[in-house]
Amino acid sequence: MDRPELLGTRLFDLTGKVAVVTGAGRGLGRVMALALAAAGADVVVSSRTAAELDAVRDEIRALGRRAESIPADITFEGECEQLVERAIAGLGGLDILVNNAGMNVRKPVLDLSLDEYQQVLRTNLEGYFLCARAAGREMVTQGSGKVINISSIMGRVALASQAAYASSKGAIEQLTKVLALEWAPHGVQVNAIAPTYFETELTRPLFEDPERHDFITGRTPMGRWGQPHELAGAVIFLASAASSYVTGHTLVVDGGWTAW
DSSP states (O other), X not given: OOOGGGOGGGGGOOTTOEEEEESOSSHHHHHHHHHHHHTTOEEEEEOSXXXXXXXXXXXXXXXXXXXXXXXXXXXXXHHHHHHHHHHHHHHSOOOEEEEOOOOOOOBOGGGOOXXXXXXXXXXXXXXXXXXXXXXXXXXXXXXXXXXXXXXXXXXXXXXXXXXXXXXXXXXXXXXXXXXXXXXXXXXXXXXXXXXXOBOSTTTHHHHTSHHHHHHHHHHSTTSSOBOGGGGHHHHHHHHSGGGTTOOSOEEEEXXXXXXX
16 A cells, blocks of 8 residues: 655654664764664664764764663673663664674785684674674564664675675675564564775775775776765665665665676
């Protein structure tokens, strides 16, 4: 049945929704947290660095939204569960989870230690699983919710020295599909966003390396790196009623990289 009351900007209105964003202290996580708040959501920001979180929390409050900062290390099961519990207690519910916390170790496989490989997977894969499971218990019970996992183009293409990162992001896309299948009957949608190289603090060493900068720019059909604000529309879309019939999908935001 048509829902004319959802046409136009109301499709993207998140007023009354509560979101949790991990890895929200800086970079793309900060931008996505602010984007959700600008669309009307109240937001819990989380990462391991309290000082950065408090600054983002204050930015969200300046937009007129409620916000809390909750430091957490998502590689620990108990901290993921406490993050969800404290978010619900502090803001009165949980409607959106953005799994964004992540790390990378760029080394050729022959130089990559097992500990380094496992460290990346613990954060980028196991941490996502733990946070999604904790949030999913609440969302399945209430019969609604949105989980958005931040993948990468490295989940579907490969570059040298990205064994750990690409492994984690490829697995995230499959985890997204499994969660979508399991939770669809309960009104919970699970999707992913796969960004390319965006100009952030994390990628600054690459951006300032002339050889790598030129390779990435030349490999991208649009001929430039992504800017953080260009991820805002994707996260709002997947968090809002505009994507009410979308689940198990990965939205690629890559300037055309994977179109080659």
